[in-house]
Amino acid sequence: MTHAQPDRPWLDVSVFRVPMTAPDDVSGLRQLLDSDTLKADEIVGIIAQPEGSGYARGYASLCMQLELAPRLGISPEAVFDRIPMMMIGLCGGLMSPHYTLFARRSVDAPDTPPAESRLTVGIADTRVLRPEEYGTLTQVELVAEAVKGAIAQAGITDLADVHCVEVKCPAMTPARLADAAQQGAPVVSTNLGQASSMAKGACALGIGLALEEIPPEKLNADVINRNRALYTSRGSVSAGGEQSACRVMVMGNSDRAVSRYRVGHGVMQDQLDTAGVYTALASAGLYAQSPLTAAQQSQIVQMFVNCGADAVGSVRDRRHTIHSDFLAGYAGIMAKAVANAVVASVVGDSMILASAGNEHQGAPGSNLVAAIIECMD
16 A cells, blocks of 8 residues: 655665674674764664573663763663664574664765665654553554554655564563552463563554554454464564563665665565575565575675464474473574574575564464665666
8 A cells, every 4th residue: 555755855774784792792883883884873773683591682782772872972771762772682503693783864865766666764662551551452553553653754655665564562571560460450461471472462463454464353352362364474573571662663665765775575484485585585676596696695684584483383294392392491592593594594694683473473383584685786
């Protein structure tokens, strides 16, 4: 569906993928800023995959806040509020810790616009959610509005040009449960994991609603994490206790962008479906057959994979033990490690982002894939 947006500005979006030697390693960010390759006030989003526990994830965020605060002339807390920091964390298998920086600036209209639409990004936040709103229809609606706002900010006028929506939402914590109990407000679940999963499901449904993948008349409180026939094919959601609002980043292509990059998406129907990776690359403008050449692999700036291996008990009628092995408590990490290895075998690089989550994020057992490539013209 197309939405008119008169007098849209021209935008230039840059993407930087930076390896990490440890959760506190911000040396790559510092080098980009010191060399003036990247300007602090143009950073609009950070998606990171540091190693370690949730505490290491928070530590990585704090280190980035401390690095950016003096350059922006604001407090570290204000940096967190200004820039969505989507810390995915928990690296398993061959996953290589890293972070991806997105920078955006307005530019004058080019003398010769690109022949095809180019990468653009938009960000938005919901208001702060109360714990009793996690996993509810209220959260669905708030996220849908935020996604629409991010789409508008990105200058995207056709929903078909949206290829990836990343959301970081609040996770339920003991303190939040206690707060709700003190207020006499019922929550969707007193189990922290279940409540956080419901929050992720509500966010994914909100993405699907905003992208018109899910009809509004099919949404009610009873479908959240129950009706798996409702899902988005272009969204990925992660939850964190450090968040109190839902942070949204939209990636798409716009005819008012002059970026060097394009983004596309695809769906791996199961964990072995590498055809879905090629679909994502082709959607971004990189048409290739197996195997990719070294030159084609060098065009790939980043891959984002949302993994669903832990949503089902088998792959192509072969039983797996993600839920029954003694490491079953780490099912999400194992799912990410599998997806990372399969996609990395195609693109030739294990430093790609993998997020686990099957709550209305693709059909059960599928992987959602987004690719950012560098245009050669």
